Amino acid sequence: MVKCSNESVPGEIIAVDETMVPFRRRLLFRQYIPSKRHRYGIKLFKLCDPKGYTYRMSIYTGQNFENVSNVKELAEKIVLNLAQDYLNNGRTVITDNFYTSVPLAKSLLDSKTHLLGTLRKNRRDLPKEVMNDNLKKGEIIGKESSVGIIVAKWRDKRDVSFLSTKHDLEIKAIGKRN
Template sequence: MFFGADYLDWSRKKPKLHDYRSNNLCYKNGITTQNYNKEDKLYKVSAFIELMNTNFQKWCVPEENVCIDESMIPFRGRLGFRQYIPNKRHRYGLKVYKLCADGDYTYTLKLYGGKSTRPGTTSVATDVVMELMASLLNSGRTLVTDNFYTSVSLANKLNTASTHLIGTLRPKRKFNPTPVVSVRLTRGEMTALQSNTNVIVGKWRDKRDILFLTTKDVPKMQDIVTRRGTVKKPSTILEYNKSKSFIDTSDQKAAYASTIQKGIKWYRKIIFELLTNTGVVNAYLLFIQVTREKMSITQFREELVLALTKLDDRTS
């Protein structure tokens, strides 16, 4: 049934004055109420993010290695939980914790909404890891993290859930073995110690000391060909570098022909980012995997717009 302009005018004007206060369903103008947790700063986008995560996980089964890191959605407006990360392309914005699978697919994500006031004995980093990895625990996978997340405590926690951990490690983390942290090495040397819970903490000297942790394999030195010749690197570092690139490459694909524009509404930035960047990149990766076609992300965006709007079916 089609309602034209006459219907729109009638919907704004009532026959009698008291009809504006009437409970009659013909005239009642109710405003939909929204139930939400007033302590949740992200209530405007929480349901949307949950929906996107459900769909992301529906169409992908990750390989063994997955990676967790932060990503930034550019935003310079006034907002209590806006972040500054100097090593990101967009230094100011909204921080998103992402779990990416091999092939640069975003499997699940979590938007940072400021410091939590909840009591707890675990760190924020550990909470983020366990939340993002919830559906992948007890499946023999390997999680790769940088030194913000990696700790001996997290490694032990993941061990109980049949999940390996590989990552770089900060020297002052709790339960780090002092002999490894304090030892002095020359360039190319490596040392490591293994705990009775199968957590290996090692140090390798390149241009600087690199402290790392693994619960997967005993690190071994391997020959790698670089621009300065053949060098030796620990196998753990090589696996870390390979898996750590998942999120960087995903963000790089999202930056091509991005539709994100400036705006003062932070929740709009989130919604458009997830729909037109993260969602489109995931769809592109699935399309390439299924069809085996060669297509750039920009061309895929163009084809997607034409398909959704059916512009190619219109006659001039």
Template sequence: MIGYLVSKDQKFYIPSEIVCTDETRVPFRGRLKFRQYIKEKIHKFGIKTFKLCVNGAYTYNMKIYCGTESENDWVLVADKVVLGLMNNLLDSGRILFTDNRYTSVGLARKLATRGTHFVEILRSNRKCNPKNVITASLNRGQIFGMENDDGITVLK
């Protein structure tokens, strides 16, 4: 049902150049196999959804998290989630913003090949990060960065 509603909404709304991915928990206390419990939250029980949001906080696409994904490595699952949410918007020159949960140099490479720019906060322990940038010791206000052969720039 949600897939049907999302596809109908996408027919009538053309998003701007800038889009963003994030996750949300919808409060839910009923019985459901994939309901999540997070002790620290105000609403402790809920359903996790991955969302692609556009200008005006409009949810352009979403996916409900129904339990463990098939991949063991979170980076691969995050790549799948982001690419799935962006499916209709790839190859159109858009700019995607994400938080550090969905970031990796590999995902940036995949999106670059599909004509999508990627702005992210990169976790320092991710694979394929340039060691020189991660270990650089900087003073306040300094910036250090490197660009690889694919045109992906990592800054600190």
């Protein structure tokens, strides 16, 4: 785990994501991810602010999380490890669909931290009536749990599923943006 937080303190919003550092030579933990621009390299998990400043990062060596039984637990553990110094302050963690899950949302809510992220529709603990509903363009459907976790689906050109512990289901028109 590398800390880069000596120069700055993050604001209310922080993001967790992964990145590849291009590297083609021999290395035990070199990754191959065909969907990335640089397919071979070193995979990093990063905690950043909206401006792109990195506060913490972790190099994925495959041995970091030996006692993790599946990918969903790995994703939750990565977010909690990276954000551990910034929990309990009312911040909002933004994640993509690799990390976002209901158990992660519950863990972060217990630490007084919000979660906002896109969802994969095959995740466990998601309401079936929301995930299986067919929507027309511009429609939204959602469901809120008793602890304040909202799972929703919105239709534009395709379905977008998301989870939020900070927002409600009301849509406000803001006009067209370029």
